[in-house]
Amino acid sequence: MDTADTRGTLRFVVLVCWRGVLRQGPVEEVTSPSDITAMALYDFAASQDDELSFKAGDEICDINKFDEAWWSGRIGNRVGIFPANYVSEN
Numbered sequence: 001m002d003t004a005d006t007r008g009t010l011r012f013v014v015l016v017c018w019r020g021v022l023r024q025g026p027v028e029e030v031t032s033p034s035d036i037t038a039m040a041l042y043d044f045a046a047s048q049d050d051e052l053s054f055k056a057g058d059e060i061c062d063i064n065k066f067d068e069a070w071w072s073g074r075i076g077n078r079v080g081i082f083p084a085n086y087v088s089e090n
Contacts, residue, residue: 034061034062034063034064036062036063036064036065036089036090037059037060037061037063037089037090038059038060038063038071038073038087038088038089038090039057039058039059039060039087039088039090040054040055040056040057040058040059040060040086040087041056041086041087041088042056042086043055043056044082044083044086046080050080050081051080051081051082052072052073052074052075052078052079052080052081052082053078053080054075054082054086058075059075059090060073060074060075060082060087061073061074061075062074062079063089065084067084068084069083069084069085070082070083070084071084071087
């Protein structure tokens with residue numbers, strides 16, 4: 001087995017318990033890591049430990065659109081969630 005390529009497809013039932021909201025969605029396919037990237041339009045200062053702070057112009061990688069209003073992504077080695085309307089998808 002070649003472990004050099006860690007990308008793959010994972011099937012799972014989306015079960016999100018986020019800030020007191022429990023939502024179960026349909027089974028979906030997710031590619032990990034994501035090829036989706038976005039550019040930050042505005043500065044965002046995290047107010048919770050699970051949020052990703054960034055400055056306008058930062059590029060966010062590996063985006064997961066798990067919610068209409070909040071997405072998750074990575075900048076360097078930092079990972080977290082952020083408001084979707086603060087970025088423009090590339």
